[in-house]
Every structure is written in structure tokens, then in C-alpha cells.
Amino acid sequence: MNRLAQCSIVAGAAGLVVVATLLAVDAPLVAIGLPLLLLLVALVRRMDGWRWLLGLATALLVCAASDLPTLVELSFYPRYAAVAGLVVWALFQPLRAPVRLASWTRILVGALWAIAGLATLSALWSVVPLETFQRGVALVLLAALVHVLLRRRWSERAVVLADLRTIYLVLSVSALVSLGYGLTNGVLPAALPGNQRFQGIYNNPNLLGIVCALAIPLGWAMYQQFRRPVLLLGTLPAGVCLLLSQSRTGIVAVLVGAAWVLLRRGFGPVTRTASAVAVTLLLAHLLNLLPIIFSAPWMQRIVLRFTDPGGTDLSNGRTEMWQATIDLWWQERPTLGFGYASRNHLIELAGYDGAFAAGISLVHNSYLQLLLELGLTAVVPLVALLLAVGRGALRVPVRGANSGLVWLVVSGVIVQLTESAIFGTGQPYPYVFWLAVAALLHQPTADQDGERSAAEGEPRDTTRLDQRVPAAPAVLSH
Template sequence: MRQNIVLILTTGIILTAVLAIVYAPIIALVIALMGMSVIALILVKGWWRRAYVGTLLAMAIGASHIDALSRLGDLAKAGAVGLLVLATFLTTRDQEASWQNLSHRVTLWMLWTVASLAGISLLWSEARATSVTQTAIFIAFVYVLHRVSTTRWQNTSVLAKDIGTAYWTSTSLLAVGGLLAAGGFPGAISEFSGRYQGIFTNPNLLGLIAAITLVLGIGWALHKRSPMIWVSLIIPASQVILSESRTSMIAAAVAIIWVTISGSVVRTIVAVFTALTVTVFIQAFRIDLWGESLDRFTAMEGGDLFNARTTGWEYVFTYVGENPLGVGWAATTDALAAFNAAGIGPGLSSIHNSYLQLIYELGWLGLVPALFVLALFIHVAFARNTLGIQTGLIATAIAGAIIHFAESTMFGVGQPYPYLFWFAIVAAIVSFDSPIRPTISAEDVAIQHGQP
């Protein structure tokens, strides 16, 4: 029955999209994404996992450069987070909570501390309405992480499948964006820079989401031992390259190298052999794999190699030196716009550094969580378990730690990145002492017996 429903929906979506492409490309895209959402929700097992997929899709739509999608996303994001919280409560309320280890407990309390500081900062926020909304969403976000990690993820098979679902959802979104760019869809390639951005607002956002998806996918492929998953990695890998995001390319490369050399000797030999084989193939057929992507590593955009980011970094310490409480949680964009308009800002729209943004928004108190999360990522990077999906979780911590030095995305809960990154980080910590093996979960058994 489920397969028949999917077949009917798929056929209808394709026919409708073909007609819409001729007359209204944006309508075609909306139909395609809505259709993908319906199919995903039918195929995904379990109500919590469906709510999680819905949240990732809503966040991606809300972070789109396409006005028709972003307006829809503004409403969808709030609804999706609410449904995720509700699904988390209903599916875990009868389960006994348990901390897996000390790192698990400390990490969650650190996130609750950040949420508390965010709430306190509402008293002096430069953009109170934005701060109130984003604080509420962040509290919901931490609640879900807390409850899921202390109940649902006690079953490591469920944990692995949740991460695998996140990988497939993100990969599907990247594939849609890649097809739009290849087909010349308006805005899929940035008019400003000529770089791929898919459905997202800018190429850097595409790059960092693709980088995290890629390293998560490597872990999922090792876990499932499926050739199809290895082949699917072409999608996020290509989007990292085509986005021309230097930060994302470096982060993905360093993460992959790290988990390769820290793994088994066999893994290292296989990786080296594969790299040499691909290199020989590229040279033999003279394939231009990188295009102009590597040219940006020497580009002096904004006057320096860091694209004027150092100006924003210096400004943070100047501002907090004069205003030790910061601008308020999630108020960076509004505050910079106001300060720039008044002629007292750095002339930038972003700090381009997640650690410094914590300090800019929470004042000197933000230094504590900024240093903690950096130490946390290093802690995960040196975890003992480097088998299967845990390889991808560790690689995610490494890639994210690097990304956060150049992008202000770590706690931006209005777009998909945190829902990939932090779920992976907490999953890594939960599974420190529990090697994850491919098994049939109790949830899957329940679903097979007709339970939701």
C-alpha cells in the first residue's frame, strides 16, 4: 500500500512539475519540494523521525534565496519546531531518562547555560523581538537534544538510523539545488559571485551544509556498508566544490584526513589507494574536477585573503570592551545593520566567526561557552570509537570546529546547519562507550507490528 501511494504521488508530482516548469519555474520548485516532503514523511519510519525530517526541510526552505519559499519557510519553521517538540514529548514521555557518561551530562548543561544566558540578554538586547523569538526556538532545540539523547538514543540502533535519516534528507536537498543550478534556475547560481548556492541564500551556506552532510555520510556508509551510499556521497562532495567555499573545502578535507589516519591501518591503505586511483583517472582523462574553485584560495576579496573577516573580528573586542554585556542573543544582524547605518559599525553584515559571535551577543560571559564548545569539539575529535557511523560523528566535530572560525552558524537555529551539526555532536558523546553496530532496532520491530 505504501509503495502504491508513493508511486502515485511521484507520478503526479513529475507531471505537474513538467507543466509548471514551462509556465512558472518557482511553482515547479515549490511543488518538487512539497512532493519530496510528502514522500519522505511516508517512507520514514516513526513519528519522531518524521518530525525531524520535517524540521530539516522547513529550515532549508526558510533559508532559501527564493522569496516564495522563504516566506513559506518563515511559517513552516515555527510549526516544524513545535511539532518536533511535541513528537519528542509524546514519544519519550514514558521512557526513563539516563545520562550515558559525564561528557554527556556536562555538554547538555552547557547548552542549557547558553539558553539561560540568551534569556537574560533579552533585558538589554539591541533587537528584542528577534532575541525573544530566537531564544524560544533555541530553548526548544536544547529540550529536544536533551530529551532525545537521554531516552531515545539509549538504543544505538535508533541513534544510527536517526543520523542516517538526517544524511538522506540533507543529501536530497543538495541534489535538488544541484539540479536547479545545472538547469539554469534563477538564483541557483549567485548573480553576485557566479558561485553555486542551490536553494540556499548564499554559496557559503550551501558549502558548510554540504561539508557536514559529506562527513556524516561517510560514517553512514561505513555503518551500512552499502555501495549506494558511497555513490551518493558524490552529491554533497560536488556541492562543497561547486560552492567554492574555502572554509568548507578545508573543513571537509581536514576532517576526512583526520578520521582516516586515526583509524585502522587497513582504512588508511584503502584511502590512499582510492585517492591515487582517482588522481590517475582524472589525469588520464584530463577531467577539470575543481574548475575555478581553487582560485579563491589566492583571491584578495575585500582586500585580504580572509575577505575582510578580520575587520569584524577586531570589531567584536572593541565593541565588547565598551559594552561588556553584548548586543543580545541573535541580535547580531539587526545590531550591525543599525550600527552601520549610524556610521559606527564595521560595515559588515556578519561577524563570520561563531565563537566571537557568542562573545558579541552575550558579552564577556559568552567567552565561557565559546571556550567550552571549542574544547568539546577537540574532546570528540580524540574519541576512542572510530568505527562505522562514529567515524562520521567525529569528522563532523572536526569539520564544524573549523567552519565556526569563519562562519557564524553554530547556533543559528533558523536554518538547517545546527539540526545536523549538534545532533551529530551529542550523538557522538552519547555513543562514546557504546560501539554502534548495524542491528534491527526495537523501534523498527514495533513499526513492523503496526505501531507508529
């Protein structure tokens, strides 16, 4: 282990002791969950120092999105420092093999850099320049992380998926700790009867729902890659938290993503899945389980959220916010927008500026929010990003781990239609989503022919040179 890895482990251990000690009084279960997270990560084979730092960075992003003030304060700046450390460390790691990027992977990287650069530059005309600059720099770190991983660290497919496994472990533990935390403070017993939505350690139920909506397909991808059933255990707390959060966005996104993968696999898998669901429902009906399940208060609450959201429209006012966002953007600043990350401050400015009378506090649509903040200048890189994501969802073969990654990417696209999370760099969602997109598009290879085959979605020839049948020797004329 090199000196940098040793220093990182020592610093991480010291930080864990401090955080666990401060949390032990107010949130003992969370304090126990942090060592549990490290214990689970330690059980993963071939855990190098960089992957330890990745787990720490993901945990800090989860803490920054928590409703526990102590966690938020302690992780606010360290989360960005951890991401910056990942970038620097990967940048100076020796190359294992030459990495060539396929065309769509280069488009993804270029579009991320364009969005990040434009977001940082928008501090010049932003209504909140300091906030815009700070959040823009964080977005630059995200783009840099994706770039250095693709160019330097992810030279082998096994390394790519082992890194994603670390992220999956952190998200799974956060869901498990959320359930335990809700049990100790009485929130979970209140959520089971359907009296209130469950948010765990996260700052709102929707955030818990969309994070779990990514953790479930990521867990399936890890199982497909490593073939260890124990990896599927992490999807159980994520699934429970998703249901208890009553997040319609998360539930629909997971179901649509799974249906997409099944349809891409062909008629056979669709038929088998439909048959299995039908048999399960029939058995549940014969055993009289369906009335018990659908009469449960928490299930009735979920059904009501899809049918009768308490006197409002099914979008819970989102359609009005979308229309207000479009009007405000188009009438006031259609070209440059109000500046990256300015959305949170528009409602505050409405108090003394008539131009902001629309009173937008939450956009609940990642694409409209980007137009509001960066204007028409962001259209080209945003379209390029969506085309790259669509390429992965449509053309990459859904075999092995790719089935889970395609599931995750499609679910993420659905989430972004009703949540403003695509570039919310203060929490784990954008890091998980964009790293999964990069992993899906990236097929590391050292030869031009292999790169072309991967880009076209064709299987590569992995036969070793010394195992190939030699051509018949030519007959020489004498």
C-alpha cells in the first residue's frame, strides 16, 4: 500500500471516530451504522485505497443529504474534498493499459464538461453569484471525476464494477440505517400504518425514494457481475424504504426501468416474467393474501397517492410549477437564465422584485430547471447528454451487469422528469447516475477493433492469441 493510501485510511479512521463520537448522544444508531458501513466495505475483496476513499465520499454525500444537522454540518465541505481527492488520486495513478474512448463516451464527457463550465461561468450573470460559483465548482469536480475514471482508472471492466459495488454498499447501508433510525425515534411505526411518509436519515421522503430507486437496479447489476446472492440482500432495505417513502416517482421509475430491460431482452423473458407474476397473484388469491396485502394501511396510502392525492391534481401542483418555470424563464432570461443553482433563491427575490412574482421554490423537473438556470445556452450540451444516455439505454446489450445498469439509467431518466436531481451535486444521486451512465457506455479495450465492436454493441472476441487456430501454412513452389 502506498503512502497516499495509508494517509487516506488514517485520516478516514480519525474522521470516523470524531463523527461517531459526536453522534453517539443524539443519534446512537447512526453512530453504529458508520462502523457497520466500513465493516461491510472491508469484507469486499481487493479493496484498494482509492475505493476506500470512494466509499467515504459516497457516505459523506449521504450525510450531507441527511435531516440530522450534525451530519450535515460535519460533511458539508469534506464531501467536496473527498471528491476532489478521488480526482487527484485517479489522475496520478499509473495507467494499467491504454484506454481509448468510444465516440459516444467522448460525447458524454464533452457534454458534462460543457455543462460544468457553463454553470461555473454563469456566476458572472447569476442572481446569486457566490452560490452559483461554489455549486459550479462542485459540478466541475463531478465532470472531472467521470473523465479521469474513463481515461485512467477504468481500463478493465472488473475495476469499473468493483468501484460501483462500493457505491452500492454505501447506499444499501444508508437504507438499512434509515430503517433502524426510524425504528428508534418512532417514525417507522408511524409510517407503517400509512399515517406519514418515511424519510429515514434523508432530509425528505422523495430523496430517499429516488436514491433507493437507483440502489435496487445497481444491486441487480452487482449480482449479475459477481454472482454472489449475498449482494442481493442490500436491495431488501432499499425496497422497503422505497415503499415506505411513498415516492410515486421512485416506484414508477423502478417499474418502468425493469419493464424496459425485459422488453429489450425479447419475447421469451417477457412471457416468463408475466407468467411468474400471474402465478404469484393466483397463489396469493387462493391463499387469501391479496385482501390482507391491499387492506394494509401503508398499501392503501400508496394506492391513494396514485389515485386521490388529497384534493389536488395527480402531479401535486407540479404542472403549475412547470408552467410557471417556463413563463419566468422565457419572459425574463431565455438566453442565459438566472444562473446555476439560483432556483432556491428565486422565491426569496420575489419579495422585492416583481419580475420574480411567479414564486418558484421547486421546479421538480431536472430539464426545465437547467433551462431556468442556464437558458438556451445549455440546450446543446443537454441534448448531447440525453442522446448519450439514450444510446446506452437503446443499444448496449442487456447481458450480465449491463442489464442492471440499463435498468438504473432508464429509471434515472424517469426520475428526472419529476425531480430536480440531475445535477444536484450536494447529494449522492447525480454521482451514482452519471457514473452508471459512464460505466454503461464505456467498454475498456486496448485495441481499435475491440473498441469498434463495443461501440456498435457487438460481442468482442476474447479468445487468447495462443488459443486461436493457426492458419494453414502456404505451400511454397520450388
